[in-house]
Amino acid sequence: MLRIRKSLLLLSFIPILYTIIRICWIVGIRHKISNSYHLKSNEINIRYDNIQRRKFVFEFQNKIKLSSNSFDSNVFRYKLDNDFDPNYEKINATILMLVRNEELEGALDSMRQLEDRFNRRYHYDWVFLNDVPFTPEFKEATTFMASGDAQYALIPPEDWNCPSSINQTQFEINLAQMQDDGVLYGNSKSYRNMCRFNSGYFFRQKILDQYDYYFRVEPNVKYFCDFPYDPFKIMEQRKLKYGWVIGLYEYENTIETLWDTVAEYIKFDQDKSITNRDINMSTNAYNFITDKSQIGEFGPVTGSNSDYNLCHFWSNFEIGDLNFFRSDKYIKFFEYLDQSGGFYYERWGDAPVHSIAVSLLLNKDEIIHFDEIGYAHAPFNTCPISDIGLLSHRCRCQDSTDNIAIDKHSCLMRWWKNGSGKFFMQEDNYIES
Numbered sequence: 001m002l003r004i005r006k007s008l009l010l011l012s013f014i015p016i017l018y019t020i021i022r023i024c025w026i027v028g029i030r031h032k033i034s035n036s037y038h039l040k041s042n043e044i045n046i047r048y049d050n051i052q053r054r055k056f057v058f059e060f061q062n063k064i065k066l067s068s069n070s071f072d073s074n075v076f077r078y079k080l081d082n083d084f085d086p087n088y089e090k091i092n093a094t095i096l097m098l099v100r101n102e103e104l105e106g107a108l109d110s111m112r113q114l115e116d117r118f119n120r121r122y123h124y125d126w127v128f129l130n131d132v133p134f135t136p137e138f139k140e141a142t143t144f145m146a147s148g149d150a151q152y153a154l155i156p157p158e159d160w161n162c163p164s165s166i167n168q169t170q171f172e173i174n175l176a177q178m179q180d181d182g183v184l185y186g187n188s189k190s191y192r193n194m195c196r197f198n199s200g201y202f203f204r205q206k207i208l209d210q211y212d213y214y215f216r217v218e219p220n221v222k223y224f225c226d227f228p229y230d231p232f233k234i235m236e237q238r239k240l241k242y243g244w245v246i247g248l249y250e251y252e253n254t255i256e257t258l259w260d261t262v263a264e265y266i267k268f269d270q271d272k273s274i275t276n277r278d279i280n281m282s283t284n285a286y287n288f289i290t291d292k293s294q295i296g297e298f299g300p301v302t303g304s305n306s307d308y309n310l311c312h313f314w315s316n317f318e319i320g321d322l323n324f325f326r327s328d329k330y331i332k333f334f335e336y337l338d339q340s341g342g343f344y345y346e347r348w349g350d351a352p353v354h355s356i357a358v359s360l361l362l363n364k365d366e367i368i369h370f371d372e373i374g375y376a377h378a379p380f381n382t383c384p385i386s387d388i389g390l391l392s393h394r395c396r397c398q399d400s401t402d403n404i405a406i407d408k409h410s411c412l413m414r415w416w417k418n419g420s421g422k423f424f425m426q427e428d429n430y431i432e433s
């Protein structure tokens with residue numbers, strides 16, 4: 001009897017249990033629903049906010065300040081005119097590619113994109129350089145791809161090959177050692193020729209004498225966005241001497257004594273009387289290449305054994321003033337580095353050499369970070385950060401989350417801090433509308 005009572009009691013709990021489970025289930029679903037509403041409304045909020053911002057930018061241009069490191073407050077207002085204008089006053093400039101015959105396909109890929117995204121509106125010339133003669137196939141295909149003139153030049157062997165001052169026995173020992181150490185291109189002689197040529201000889205090629213500016217292009221790179229302006233024009237109007245898009249840390253094992261040599265040069269220069277110095281420490285970007293402090297979340301990703309923080313502008317994209325590179329002060333700097341043999345005994349890249357040179361020899365305001373140009377050279381990409389930038393420049397970025405610009409590998413934040421700065425749109429008025 002007692003057992004039956006117990007069972008009845010237990011049975012009477014079943015509806016209560018059922019009700020409890022049901023309540024939990026409903027609350028759970030509600031929670032899920034409300035969570036998803038929350039997410040959705042958040043998303044809508046963000047979108048609405050962006051739409052509002054856009055509205056403001058386009059309709060009430062002078063009432064809002066967008067955070068940007070843009071140098072040109074009109075950039076997002078441009079209505080791109082995609083047609084070639086024969087009356088446009090072009091700058092005396094050329095697009096420049098050092099390239100091998102066997103890289104034709106990659107060269108055409110880069111050309112096609114740069115033409116579509118930029119040059120078809122301007123028809124700037126293309127200059128191709130090579131250490132061996134270009135094949136007729138290479139010339140034919142690239143000539144047809146270029147909207148401007150295409151010109152081809154053979155680099156004289158003395159501007160390309162390893163100089164006689166390099167001790168070949170020592171060179172071979174170092175090549176083998178660097179290969180054993182797993183240094184990227186550690187065993188390559190031609191890579192060293194290329195880096196030294198790009199550091200000290202490209203601007204001396206006769207074919208470039210006729211131009212004031214160059215825009216360096218490599219095979220297999222990508223341009224993700226329409227160029228919102230003619231970068232050559234920006235360079236000339238603002239008297240800029242060097243422009244870049246990606247800045248990152250160099251592998252120290254390729255430049256072990258580079259900074260020691262640079263430091264000697266700085267001392268040599270600063271020992272002269274003020275009027276004879278080439279390096280002006282109060283206006284240059286020395287701090288950009290030496291500051292190792294934490295910036296926001298990030299410190300330098302790689303430790304360095306010298307005062308150099310290893311930051312360099314990635315020279316596979318660069319727009320430069322040829323007259324700066326042709327100047328005595330750049331050539332003296334290059335020759336000083338070159339006589340030490342580091343391009344061969346080590347594997348100094350043209351990127352750190354250009355970067356250190358412009359950071360020392362130029363006024364920091366003569367260097368520009370082009371932040372509206374989407375670009376990729378494996379393994380890094382960069383794209384405009386703002387939604388409006390991506391939309392208005394019709395960007396097709398590889399992966400919007402994979403953007404080195406404000407990643408830990410990037411030196412851009414260091415540039416904002418120590419270079420020509422990060423500022424707000426509308427604080428500048430460089431181009432008249």
Ligand SMILES: Nc1nc2c(ncn2[C@@H]2O[C@H](COP(=O)(O)OP(=O)(O)OP(=O)(O)O)[C@@H](O)[C@H]2O)c(=O)[nH]1
Pocket residue numbers: 097098099100101103129130131132190191194217218219316378
């Ligand atoms: N003519 C010629 N061009 C070269 C030679 N080596 C490299 N180049 C070009 O010099 C530029 C830089 O060479 P890359 O091999 O791209 O060097 P990198 O960008 O450091 O390395 P990657 O990661 O391989 O792209 C490219 O435009 C190459 O086409 C060479 O031996 N002869």
Ligand SMILES: [Mg+2]
Pocket residue numbers: 218316377
């Ligand atoms: Mg490359």
